[in-house]
Amino acid sequence: MKIFKLAGILLCLPLAAWAGKAERDFMAAEVEPAVKEATAAFKKSCGCDVKFDVKQDSFQSKDDMFKIKYFASTIKDNVGSYCSDAATKKAMCKVKSIEFSKTAETALKFNAGKVTASTDGTSQPSWEMLTREVDK
Secondary structure, eight states: OHHHHHHHHHHHHHHHHHHSHHHHHHIIIIIHHHHHHHHHHHHHHHSSOOEEEEOGGGOOSHHHHHHHHHHHHHHHHHHHHHOOSHHHHHHHTTOOEEEEEEOSSOEEEEETTEEEEEEOSSOOOOHHHHHHHHTO
């Protein structure tokens, strides 16, 4: 009977980790503003809108959520100098949405206007990965 109780507790731990106050606070105070800044920088520099879709349920801890913030900051920090001419702006404006989630591997793919980016929890996609895919 004790094993069943222990198993039940262990199965609920990942859900409790997401539902924690520290994770919610970090998402609201750090991640969401970083995503908004990246979106605004993209619009200002390239002249087009991009929608971020963070798959929050795939991020179980505050440590995982740092990867969202870092990826958004990478976009914000680099898009201004990258969208410096009409051809580049046109290429970057093909990006309509960026979906970000935690999966088994860090990857970035671009298809039909959608960037699908993922982190394995130890690294995040880079600006170079994004521009390489969009510039194909």
